Amino acid sequence: MATQHSRTSARIMVAPAVFVLLVWMLVPLCMTLYFSFADYRPLRATFDAWIGFDNYVSFLTSDSFLSSVGVTLQMVAGILCITIGGGVVLALLLDQPMFGQGIVRILVIAPFFVMPTVSALVWKNMFFNVDNGLFSYLWRFFGAQPYDFLSQAPLFSIIVIVAWQWLPFATLILLTAVQSLSSEQLEAAEMDGAPPLSRFWHIILPHLSRAITVVILIQTIFLLSIFAEIFVTTNGAFGTRTLTYLVYQRVLESQNIGLGSAGGIVAVILANVVAIFLMRIVGKNLDN
Amino acid sequence: MGRITLDRVQKKFGDVEVIPPLDLIIEDGEFVVFVGPSGCGKSTLLRLIAGLEDVSGGEIRIDGRPATDLPPAKRGLAMVFQSYALYPHMSVRKNIAFPLKMAGMAQDEQDRRIAKAATALNLTDYLDRRPGQLSGGQRQRVAIGRAIVREPAAFLFDEPLSNLDAALRVGMRMEISELHKTLATTMIYVTHDQVEAMTMADKIVVLRAGHVEQVGSPLELYKTPRNTFVAGFIGSPKMNLLTGAAAAAHGAATIGIRPEHLDVVDSGGTFTGRVGVAEHLGSDTFFHVHVPEMAEPMTVRAGGEVGLTHGDTIHLTPRAAHIHRFDAQGLRIA
Numbered sequence: 001m002a003t004q005h006s007r008t009s010a011r012i013m014v015a016p017a018v019f020v021l022l023v024w025m026l027v028p029l030c031m032t033l034y035f036s037f038a039d040y041r042p043l044r045a046t047f048d049a050w051i052g053f054d055n056y057v058s059f060l061t062s063d064s065f066l067s068s069v070g071v072t073l074q075m076v077a078g079i080l081c082i083t084i085g086g087g088v089v090l091a092l093l094l095d096q097p098m099f100g101q102g103i104v105r106i107l108v109i110a111p112f113f114v115m116p117t118v119s120a121l122v123w124k125n126m127f128f129n130v131d132n133g134l135f136s137y138l139w140r141f142f143g144a145q146p147y148d149f150l151s152q153a154p155l156f157s158i159i160v161i162v163a164w165q166w167l168p169f170a171t172l173i174l175l176t177a178v179q180s181l182s183s184e185q186l187e188a189a190e191m192d193g194a195p196p197l198s199r200f201w202h203i204i205l206p207h208l209s210r211a212i213t214v215v216i217l218i219q220t221i222f223l224l225s226i227f228a229e230i231f232v233t234t235n236g237a238f239g240t241r242t243l244t245y246l247v248y249q250r251v252l253e254s255q256n257i258g259l260g261s262a263g264g265i266v267a268v269i270l271a272n273v274v275a276i277f278l279m280r281i282v283g284k285n286l287d288n
Numbered sequence: 289m290g291r292i293t294l295d296r297v298q299k300k301f302g303d304v305e306v307i308p309p310l311d312l313i314i315e316d317g318e319f320v321v322f323v324g325p326s327g328c329g330k331s332t333l334l335r336l337i338a339g340l341e342d343v344s345g346g347e348i349r350i351d352g353r354p355a356t357d358l359p360p361a362k363r364g365l366a367m368v369f370q371s372y373a374l375y376p377h378m379s380v381r382k383n384i385a386f387p388l389k390m391a392g393m394a395q396d397e398q399d400r401r402i403a404k405a406a407t408a409l410n411l412t413d414y415l416d417r418r419p420g421q422l423s424g425g426q427r428q429r430v431a432i433g434r435a436i437v438r439e440p441a442a443f444l445f446d447e448p449l450s451n452l453d454a455a456l457r458v459g460m461r462m463e464i465s466e467l468h469k470t471l472a473t474t475m476i477y478v479t480h481d482q483v484e485a486m487t488m489a490d491k492i493v494v495l496r497a498g499h500v501e502q503v504g505s506p507l508e509l510y511k512t513p514r515n516t517f518v519a520g521f522i523g524s525p526k527m528n529l530l531t532g533a534a535a536a537a538h539g540a541a542t543i544g545i546r547p548e549h550l551d552v553v554d555s556g557g558t559f560t561g562r563v564g565v566a567e568h569l570g571s572d573t574f575f576h577v578h579v580p581e582m583a584e585p586m587t588v589r590a591g592g593e594v595g596l597t598h599g600d601t602i603h604l605t606p607r608a609a610h611i612h613r614f615d616a617q618g619l620r621i622a
Contacts, residue, residue: 187367190359191360191361191367194361207377
C-alpha cells in the first residue's frame with residue numbers, strides 16, 4: 001500500500017541509515033576535498049585554506065606518481081593472473097570426488113580468513129626470511145644460495161602474498177560455477193570426440209567466463225587499495241610503492257596533509273574510472 | 289553398419305548390481321526401444337553402450353569389433369541427451385559443427401554436412417542463433433543435427449522427448465521415425481513411455497530391475513506377453529490382471545484380459561459390476577468397473593456412444609480367445 005502515510009513512515013524508517021551513510025562517506029570525502037586545496041602541514045604550523053590546484057599539480061607532476069600508478073597496475077594484474085589461473089585449476093581439482101572433500105574445501109578457503117597484516121607477517125618471517133625462512137631451507141637443501149625474496153623480487157613477493165590471500169575467493173566462486181555445469185554437456189562433448197583439453201577449452205572455460213569476469217571486477221576494486229601487505233613487508237621501498245601507499249607517505253611521513261589529500265582524490269577518480277570501465281565489460285559479458 | 293552385441297554385460301555400482309549379466313543383439317538398421325519403469329536400468333544400459341559408464345563384466349561388440357574398452361569417441365556412436373546438452377555459448381552452426389571440428393574435418397566438408405543436416409531438420413534459418421533463443425522442439429532438432437552430421441554407426445537417444453509438451457512430442461516422434469526410415473541407421477531409444485515404444489520400435493526390450501523381461505516386436509509383446517509384468521506394462525490402458533476364482537476357472541494363477549477384449553452385454557455375463565469413472569474420448573469410452581469380488585476396478589473399452597454413466601450396473605463377457613493365462617510364477621502358460 002503506497003499511500004501517503006506509508007510512504008512518509010518509510011522515509012522516517014530509512015532516514016537513520018541514510019544519515020549514517022551520508023555522514024560516514026560524505027564528511028571524510030568533503031574534508032579530503034577541502035584539504036586538497038589547502039596548504040596544511042601541521043608540524044610546521046602552516047595552514048593556508050586556499051592555494052588552488054598547487055597540490056594537484058605537484059602530486060601529478062612528481063616522478064613518484066607515474067611510477068606508483070605503474071606499480072599498482074602491475075600488482076593488480078599479477079595478482080589477478082595468479083588467482084584466476086590458480087582458481088580455475090583448484091576449482092577443477094576440488095570438483096573431483098575425493099576422500100575428505102568437505103575438510104579439504106574448508107582448508108582451501110582458510111587463507112581468506114587470515115588478516116592481511118598477519119598473513120603478510122607470516123610470509124615475511126616464515127617463508128621469505130633469508131636466515132630462517134622455509135624457502136631458504138629449501139634452497140639450501142638443493143645446495144643453492146638462499147634467495148632474498150623481499151629485497152631481490154619485492155614486487156613479486158607482495159604479489160605472491162596477496163594472491164595467496166585472494167586465491168580462496170576466486171576458487172570459491174569458480175568452484176560453484178564449475179559445479180553448475182551440466183554433466184550431460186561434458187558427456188556430449190566426450191561423445192563428440194573432444195579430448196580432455198578441448199573439453200576444457202571449448203566447454204568448461206566458456207562456461208566459467210561469467211564467473212571469471214565477476215572475480216576480476218570484485219578483486220580489482222579491493223586490490224587497488226592494498227596497503228597492509230606493503231606496510232609490513234617493504235614499507236614501500238624497492239619499487240613497491242602503489243598509489244595508495246604514496247598517499248599514505250605524503251600524509252604521514254611527509255606530514256603534508258594537503259598534498260596527500262590531493263593524491264587521495266586522484267586515487268578516487270582513477271579507481272572510479274577503472275570501475276566504470278570494468279562494469280562495462282562485465283555488463284557486456286553478462287548480457288549474452 | 290551398426291550391429292551391436294552385448295555379451296554377459298554387467299554393471300555394479302559398489303555392491304549394488306544395477307544390471308545383472310545381460311545378453312542382447314541389436315541388428316544393423318534396427319530401431320530398438322528400451323522401455324521400463326524408472327530405475328529399471330535402461331538409461332544405465334544405454335550409457336554402457338555409449339561408453340559413458342564402464343562395464344563391470346562382459347563384452348560389448350560393435351560390428352564384431354570389441355568395444356568394451358574403447359572410449360566413447362572411438363565407438364562411432366552419437367547420442368541425444370534428455371536435456372539436449374547443447375553448448376549454450378555456441379551458435380547452432382557451431383554446435384552442429386563441433387563433432388566435425390573435433391574430428392579435424394576439412395572446412396568445406398563440414399559446411400556441406402551442416403547444410404545437409406540443417407535442411408533435413410528445418411534448421412537453416414536458425415543456424416546463427418544461440419540455443420537459448422530456440423524453442424524446445426528446435427533445440428531437440430539441433431541435438432539430433434549434431435548427432436547425424438557425424439554419420440555414426442548407431443544413434444542413442446536417452447528419453448529425448450520427455451522435456452517437450454504433448455503435442456510436440458507426437459510430432460517429434462514422427463520426425464524421429466521418419467529420420468530412421470531415411471537414414472536406415474541403427475537407433476537405440478530409451479523411454480519410460482510405452483506409447484513411444486509401441487509406435488516407434490522395430491524391437492522393444494522390456495526391462496525391470498536390470499533384467500530383460502522380454503524382447504520382441506511391439507505386436508508380439510502386445511499379443512503374447514511372456515509374463516505378468518510385460519502384460520501389465522505394455523498396452524494403454526493397462527491389461528486387467530485377475531487372480532483368484534476367475535483365474536482358477538481357466539486353470540491359471542492369474543489371467544489377463546485387455547480392456548478391448550471385454551464385451552458389454554445386456555444381461556448375464558461373466559462379471560457384473562458398477563461403473564465408476566467413465567472416460568469419454570469420443571472415439572472410445574473407457575469404463576472403470578467395480579466388480580464386487582475383485583480388489584481392483586476393471587477397465588473396459590467400449591464404443592464412443594455407449595449410454596452408461598457413473599453408478600450404472602454393467603455386465604461383461606471376455607472373449608475366450610484373448611484371455612492370457614499366467615502361472616503362479618507369473619509366467620505365460622502357452
